[in-house]
Amino acid sequence: MxxxxxxxxxxxxxxxxxxxxxxxxxxxxxxxxxxxxxxxxxxxxxxxxxxxxxxxxxxxxxxxxxxxxxxxxxLQSLKEANEALLALKGLRGGRIAVAVASTAEYFAPGLLAEFRKVQADVRIRLVIDNRDTVSRLLAGNEVDLAIMGRPPAGLDATAVAFAPHPLVIVASADHPLSKLPNVAVEDLESETLIVRETGSGTRSAMEEFFHERSIKPRIGMEMASNEAIKQAVIAGLGISFISQHTLGLELSAERLTILKVEGTPVIRRWHIVRHKSKHLTPALAAFWDFVLEFAPGYLRKLVC
The missing domain is CATH 1.10.10.10 (Winged helix-like DNA-binding domain superfamily/Winged helix DNA-binding domain)
Structure with missing residues (x-):
């Protein structure tokens, strides 16, 4: 060799x-x-x-x-050697590869923009995909860290929760259920649900929510895009279980309504995750600390 x-x-x-x-x-x-x-x-x-x-x-x-x-x-050793030499020379630069679960694409670019204001020389590669793919990228050392919901099971990872992640049930603004002050879970059994694909964190959370209440939802459509789901709900094709962090524009424009369903919002947590064997280069350590310190307040503004 x-x-x-x-x-x-x-x-x-x-x-x-x-x-x-x-x-x-x-x-x-x-x-x-x-x-x-x-x-x-x-x-x-x-x-x-x-x-x-x-x-x-x-x-x-x-x-x-x-x-x-x-x-x-x-290849990882060569990358770490390069980062260490840059740090030794007093350079502030470096490169990091970040994977985010697709639902996090609504706030991740904003976080990166804020990070670049304080670390302008750090180059960032951003990968957006569903939970299963993000987990695979972490396991294969194809990215340095990930922002996702639940950390991947079976991966020897360091994961820190940094902010609440509310999941809600939405309908079009003129849907009959949107007029009710309270909605029982049983009222949703006759509704058509538009859901994320198998493998997404949102889909897993939805399945847990209905399973815990012994409700079998009527799934009408499956889509791999939050944007497509929202447009389908707005068009009146059904209701959906979705992250509240994806809804800012549609709620402010009054095109979607969060239904007041008992047991919601379902609160999960956003995590920042890296493989336990991942060496923290100066650039990676700076971004890790930035997310833990800045992201909670940043995300809080998205649901106010």
């Missing part, structure tokens, strides 16, 4: 993570042929087959899995 190059390991890491040479080419802005050539050269210097194709699917071989584990450690 002493003849392997850092570039080959970087390409291998991306291809192995996505199990797709085409996806690696897209991510790295290279041609498919260039990816294949670099992988072939890495296989030659390692003396082992790293990928195998079964049907239309690509899998890592046992050798590939072993090399991927070591490759991630090597």
């Amino acid at each position: 002493r003849n392997a190059t850092i570039r080959q390991l970087q390409i291998f890491s991306v291809a192995a993570t996505h199990l797709s040479f085409a996806r690696a080419a897209e991510k790295l802005h290279l041609t498919h042929a260039a990816i294949s050539l670099q992988i072939k050269q890495l296989e030659e210097v390692s003396g082992a087959l790293l990928f195998e194709r079964i049907g239309r699917r690509v899998f890592l071989t046992e050798a590939g899995e072993i090399l991927l584990d070591h490759t991630r450690q090597i």
Whole structure:
């Protein structure tokens, strides 16, 4: 392996993570042929087959899995060495990769903007996806930290709750239930629910809410976008269980109404999460501390 190059390991890491040479080419802005050539050269210097194709699917071989584990450690060590050298030189810069659960996209960009006011030289890569994908990115060391609801189960992680996360049931402004001072959960059994996809934190919280009350909701539509859900509710296609942090514009414009359903809002917590083995570079430590100190007040303003 002493003849392997850092570039080959970087390409291998991306291809192995996505199990797709085409996806690696897209991510790295290279041609498919260039990816294949670099992988072939890495296989030659390692003396082992790293990928195998079964049907239309690509899998890592046992050798590939072993090399991927070591490759991630090597690339992370190089990144940490770069950050440490920058800190030693007295530079304030650095890079961090942040993943946020899709519901947090309504406040995460604002948080990052506030952070950049005090740490203008830190470069940030932001990834927005559902809870399952964010958990996978953390586990694979593809991001430095995540902002999400419940920390992923089974991951050896450091997680700190930093703010309440209220979840509510909404309807269009002219929905009959919006006129009631109080709504019983049983009143929702005949309503059509528009819900997030399986794998999202909001979907899990909704399922827990109804399960605890022995209610089987009537799911009419499933969508992977909070924006699409809100527009569907506004159009009168149903009601929804959704984060209150996503509703600012629609509530102020009186296009949506939060139903006064018993047992709501359901209060969860926002967490900032990193892998326990993640080294806190100066940039990462600064952002971690900033979120814990600044975010609670920032989020409180969104539901006032």
